[in-house]
Amino acid sequence: MTSAIVGEPLPQVSAQEKTLGRAIYSGDVKVAGMLHAKLLRSPYSHAVIRSIDTSAAEALPGVKAVVTGADVPERAWGVAHKQQHVLARxxxxxxxxxxxxxVAVSEAVAQEALDLIVVEYEEAGALLDPEGALDGGAPKVHAEGNLADEINISRGDVEAGFAGADIVHEATYRTHSQYPGYMEPMATVAATDGTGKLTVWTSTQSVFLARQRLAEALDRPVSTIRVIQATVGGGFGAKIVEERSSVIAAFLATVVDRPVRVGLSRLDDIQSGCFSVPTRIHLKMGMMRDGRIVAKDVQVLADCGAYAGLAPEVMLVTAMRSDNMQRIENVRTKAQLVYTHTMPRGAFRGFGGTQMSFALNSHMAVMADMLGMDAIELHRKNAIRTGDVSVHGWNIGSCGLPECLDQVQAAIGWDEKRARPKGTGVLRRGVGMAAVMHVSGNRTMGNWDGSTVVLKVNEDGRAVILTAESDMGQGANTMLSQICAQELGIPLSHVTVQAPDTDSAPYCLGSIASRVTVNAGHAMLKAARQAQGQILEAAAEKLGCDADELSIVDGVVQSNKNGNLFAPLPEICRYHIFRRGGEGILVRATHDPQTVMMDKDHYGNIAPAYSFAAQAVEVEVDTETGQVRVVDTYLSDDCGKAINPLAVHGQSNGAAVQSIGWTLYEHLQFEDGRVMNGNLADYTMPTAESVPTIQSGIVESNDPNGPLGAKGASETAILPGAPAIANAVFDAIGVRITDLPITPEKILAGLAAKEESQHA
Amino acid sequence: MSGKRISLIVNGESVKAEVLVNRLLSDFLRDDLALTGTKRGCETGVCGACSVLVDGDVVKSCLSLAAQVDGKTLTTVEGLGRIGDLHPLQESFMAHGGLQCGYCTPGFLLAAADLLSRNPDPQDAEIREALSGNLCRCTGYQGIVDAVRNVAESTHGN
Amino acid sequence: MREFEFLEPQTLTEALAMMSEYEDDACVYAGGTALLLAMRQRMLSPGFVVSLGKLDELREITFNPAEGLRIGALARHSDVARAPDVQAHYPMLAGMAGGLANPQVRNQGTIGGNLCYADPATDPPSCLIAMDAEVTIAGPGGERRLPMREFVVDFFTTALEPGEILTHITLPPPRPDRTGLYRRHLRTPAEHRPVANVALTFRDVNGVPEDVRLVIGAAVPVAQSMTRAEDFLTARAITLDVAAEAAAMVAEDIDPISDGRGEEAFRRQVVRAITRRILAEAAGLNWKDAAA
Incomplete structure (x- = not known):
């Protein structure tokens, strides 16, 4: 073993090229002969396209092609629901x-040509409100109706649970759509070559899912497409398989048979959707006087917009994931996903978890008050523990939730702040908290969750990793490099991770479901140990000793028994090539976690590990202007083992701020289904000035299934923010906000209503 | 539309070019000079990913015409440092988790450089204000603020 | 962005000639921050863009105790904020300019460009009105001066006649007994533009305000002097009750904007709050203990 690399707060392996401004993102890719495309979007929510006249656009000098729905493949693409085409048909x-x-010689010409396309629309009645989607007379989004998915789950005896409960509380919560807001708007460069192959450089969380979708949408064999991941400027779920511009870019390249670049403007990026799924959640819970949850009834109405995409999977998470966080037996859920004539919504960091976390944690706070019990105590009372099998059959191999609760309680000064007298001034402070869980990996994305890593050790003893798991900024490559370097006994700087490329990397699902650390990390560990074994075997041969007395320390193979027996690693690597059948060190390892697909009742251990988090916040509410400011926050993440604490804190801090944005600042506004604030001046994401110092803590529960004990981080961390803030607002001013976002107007209206009721 | 001949210094090198008068500075830097470290993030002057220094002042290059920088001295992220000779801010951003996806990083580095050139020992609140013209969606700003503070402290001897 | 001719006059006379020649087809280009956006969104498509970039005399900020402050229209917000004379003699203005938008925009946008664009969601107009600013306008027929309060006439509309160019903003000499405060309010801390702002100046006569200027901006289409409240406050010692009463008056008298960033009722409420606060602060009173 070398000096510790795993567990150290090291800079990301991509940090230098990024601070130098030399990382190449899709929008930076230039290919000789590259053309530029711009997209024309429908101004209507629901309309029949009567005709499209492209003649004037085609006549504009510099225009190479104008493509409409009439030109695209008939085959529809989608996740489970095949319902989209390259362009609307x-x-x-x-x-x-x-x-x-x-497609034109420049973006400017393409943009000008868009204005010359004449589309005759016949507007039809639009369904904009999901509440009315299932009414008989509602306009239909798809011929088969407006119900995209329905989930019903029932365990135990919910009615008996309620009948025996000491207290019962029910309420309805509403969560709104959040724009992922990655700083890099979607961009793709696609090119065909003389062999007929289509190469696509794009900003994606999964090159193989991207390739599969392109094959479907363009109706051509998978192997005729090569997807290469450029540096990704943030994804947050939207760049899995739901964005559409990469599909359009790839198709256009096949039409003009030349390289085509589609770089979305921010307005384009916002209009094209990929926001989170908005929900209405009705929650009814029964508890005993001691705080035990004895019954839970959940009804979810979720809106996927015009196309289902990943939203059914997202809703499944909303419907049942948080049940597994607590020791409950009686739970019933009915969840319906409906279509509306609005932008498609789907995967977003947390994958449906934020929505239910808001409802559940708000509810827990209310019921704690009803019981006269501290909210943290109530969470502790119900928390699932290491070794438990949850109500839906999840094997909890490690659970650091109690420790997370301890950390946030101490860090925010919970006990003192809860005990202080309620403010009566203009600015009032309050504290609130929330507790959450998430998966690390998930077999339900195709009943497979494996990961393969190929490791080459070069003749100079340095390593190259081939994987198709994706680094989108979260640090996957750094995690893999750290494990590799530590296991091989070489410096971190001697490890390179190749950018995901479907033609050279092994098949992987990519960065979804917080699966990369737990699965690819494991594969990496196996590969590194395999390579180490080969190196030591070769060294043993060369040095004339037993392999098991050798180890690699700081790039030198040496004997533990005889200090004179050693050789520099490069020497052994060269020896391996030249003296062992000409073969360099090239190993491949796969890790396929021992999980199961859920059964038809949604029962079964879908993930190798489960991660937990808790967060406490302090807010200050301006009772005259309705402005809410988070003044302090502490987020504690049970990531199993922090392979890189700097990266884990980075994920927690970023997630905490993204959730502040969702809760307080970001508010997508529609008029007749059109986005009214499709720019970053009016859709206001948090700035450095608008957030406090973010504090985060790490709990290491060392999961038995995690590589070196590690689980996923990041997605868990976005789950608790919203309800923690809502609970803090209630603590500050006694106003319970149940529909997000918490706007100044809602604060003022809540205060006015409270005043009225006190005077009534 | 007429063009304009411009002559300027970019990252210490003299540049002469003929530009269309409606060419944005950000496009000129990225497409004509191949300095793609300057990013396009919103093109409406909000996100700050396209920030560069013009005569030492941080500006958004998507809110400027190339024609406007005739005779000026520009620094883009490529001019801050190089491998083996990184700018202290680049080192500090790396060490303190001041970046993840990296797309906003060039803009933040230049905004921070402008701040420290005027205020070598800023308070956290001043750092946050100075960076309020730049958006980051990954770090929650904590690593960025830590990175800037650390440079100030190490060069200021606090 | 549509095509245009980029004209760079070397003198003001030349610039005025161009503006007269191309009339409605010409736009003055100062810092460009607002105009470029409008042109790219095709809200404006001028055939001729007249850049004032070469007119260095319009960047100058000069002060003399007898005549006051003279700010060239091309001075950037950061120039105004950092000018030693502004900081020393007009701290209210320096504070406003230094807190406007964000550092980059302050390094690019000019005070003249800001005023001429006449976007209500900004800081300078209310502040300048309360400071009794005047603007100097050059035109084909010569120069004219206008009180700032008469310069902006409606949403995105000024008193500039075709062919005219705003050249300077002037402020009267500072008076030792005259004090002022400027406060902006953001709808949420993540906003970039004020949803409302308030500027207050008055002559402090033994703790009692005289010659009161109380101006509301951003919440209203055009920064508005609150004359009824100004009269009410004149010669009246400010107490928390007086502040609250004046604030209620102001909230009633404004004609607010109602849009996606705030409906009318919300804007009235915010204006009431910030007005009460600025008055309390001016009198050294604590507004935080109890709501109005």
């Missing part, structure tokens, strides 16, 4: 849907 289902594309 005859019908648009949301304002912003792509109806035509212009």
């Amino acid at each position: 005859g019908l648009v289902r949301f304002a912003g849907e792509e109806v035509a594309a212009v």
Whole structure:
């Protein structure tokens, strides 16, 4: 073993090229002969396309092609629901849907040509409100109706649970859509070559899922497409398989048979959707006087917009994941996903967890008050523990939730702040908290969750890793490099991770479901140990000793028994090539976690590990202007083992701020289904000035299934923010906000209503 | 539309170019000079990913025409440092988790450089204000603020 | 962005000639921050963009105790904020300019460009009105001066006649007994533009205000002097009750904007709050203990 690399707060392996401004993102890729495309979007939420006249656009000098729905493959693409085409064919289902594309010598010419396309629409009645989606007379988004998915789960005896409960509380919560807000708007460069192959450089969380979707949408064999991941400027779920511009770019390249670049403007990026799924959640819970939850009834109405995408999987998480965080037996859920004539919504960091976390943690706070019990105590009372099997059959191999609760309680000064007298001034402070869980990996994405890593050790003893798991900024490559370097006994700087490329990397699912550390980390560990074994074997041969007395320390193979027996690693690597059949060190390892697909009742251990987090916040509410400011926050993440604490804190801090944005600042506004604030001046994401110092803590529960004990981080961390803030607002001013976002107007209205009721 | 001949210094090198008068500075830097470290994030002057220094002042290059920088001295992220000779801010951003996806990083580095050139020993609140014209979606700003503070402290001897 | 001719006059006379020649087809280009956005969104498509970039005399900020402050229209917000004379003699203005938008925009946007664009969601107009600023306008027929309060006439509309160019903003000499405060309020801390702002100046005569200027901006289409409240406050010692009463008056008298960043009722409420606060602060009173 070398000096510790795993567990150290090291800079990300990509940090230098990024601070130098030399990392190449999709939008920076330039290919000789590259053309530029711009997309024409529907101004209507629901309309029949009567005709499209492209003649004037085609006549504009510099225009190479104008493509409409009439030109695209008939085959539809989608996750489970195959319902989208490269461009809208005859019908648009949301304002912003792509109806035509212009390929030209420059973006400016393409943009000008868009204005010359004449589309005759026949507007139809639009369904904009999910509440009315299942009414008989509602306009239909798809011929088969507006119900995209329904989930019903029942365990134990919910009615008996309620009948025996000491207290019962029910309430309805609403959560709104959040724009992922990655700083890099989607960009893709696609090019065909003389062999007929289509190469696509794009910003994606999964090159193989991207390739599969391109094959479907373009109706051509998978192997005729090569997807290469450029540096990704943030994804947050939207760049898994739901964004559409990479599909359009790839198709356009096949039409003009030349390289085509589609770089979305921010407005384009916002209009094209990929926001989180908005929900209405009705929650009813029964508890005993001691705080034990004895019954839970959940009804979810979720809106996926015009196309289902990943939203059914997202809703499944909303419907049942948080049940597993607590020791409950009686739970019933009915969840319905409906279509509307609005932008498609789907995967977003937390994958449906934030929505239910808001409802559950708000509810827990209310019921704690009803019981006269401290909210943290109530969470502790119900928390699932290491070794438990949850109500839905999840094997909890490690659970650091109690420790997370301890950390946030101490760090925020919970006991003192809860005990202080309620403020009566203009600015009032309050504290609130929330507790959450998330998966690390998930077999339900295709009943497979494996990961393969290929490791090459070069003749100079340095390593190259081939994987198709994706680093989108979260640090996957750094995690892999650290494990590799530590196991091989070489410096971190001697490890390189190749950018994911479907033609050279092994098949992987990519960065979804917080699965990369737990699965790819494991594969990496196996590969590194395998390579180490080969090196030691070769060294043993060369040095004339037993392999098991050798180890690699700081790039030198040496004997533990005889200090004179050693050789520099490069020497052994060269020896391996030249003296062992000409073969360099090239190993491959796969890790396929021992999980199961859930059964038809949604029962079964879907993930190798489960991660937990808790967060406490302090807010200050301006009772005259309704402004809420988070003045302090502490987020504690049970990530199993922090392979890189700097990265884990980075994930926690970023997640905490993204959740502050969702809760207080970001508010997508529609008028007749059109986005009214599709720019970053009006859709206001948090700035450095608008957030406090973010504090985060790490709990290491050392999961038995995690590589070196590690689980996923990051997604868990985005779950508790919203309810922690809502609970803190209630603590500050006695106003319970149940529909997000918490706007100044809602604060003022709540205060006014409270005043009225006190005077009534 | 006429063009304009411009002559300027970019990252210490003299540049002469003929630009269309409606060419944005950000496009000029990225597409004509291949300095793609300057990013396009919103093109409406909000996100700050396209920030560069013009005569030492941080500006958003998507809110400027290339024609406007005739005779000026520009620094883009490529001019801050190089391998083996990183700018202290680049080192500090790396060491303190001041970046993740990296897309906003060039803009933050230049905004921070402008701040420290005027205020070598800023308080956290001043750092946050000075960076309020730049958006980051990954770090929660904590690593960035820590990185800037650390440079100030190490060069200021606090 | 549509095509245009980029004209760079070397003198003001030349610039005025260009503006007269191209009339409605010409736009003055100062810092460019607002105009470029408008042109790229095709809200404006001028055939001729007249850049004032070469007119260095319009960047100058000069002060003399007898005549006051003279700010060239091309002075950037950061120039105004950092000018030693502004900091020393007009701290209220320096504070406003130094807190406007964000550092980059302050390094690019000019005070003249800001005023001429006449976007209500900004800081300078209310502050300048309360400081009795005047603007100097050059035109084909010569120069004219206008009180700042008469310069902006409506949403994105000024008193500039075709062919005219705003050249200077002037402020009267500072008076030792005259004090002022400027406060902006953001709808949420993540906002970039004020949803409301308030500027207050008055002559402190033994703790009692005289010659009161109380101006509301951003919440209203055009920064508005609150004359009824100004009269009410004149010669009246400010107590928390007086502040609250004046604030209620102001909230009633404004004609607020109602849009996606705040409906009318919300803006009235915010204006009431910040008005009460600025008055309390001016009198050294604590507004935080109890709501109005």
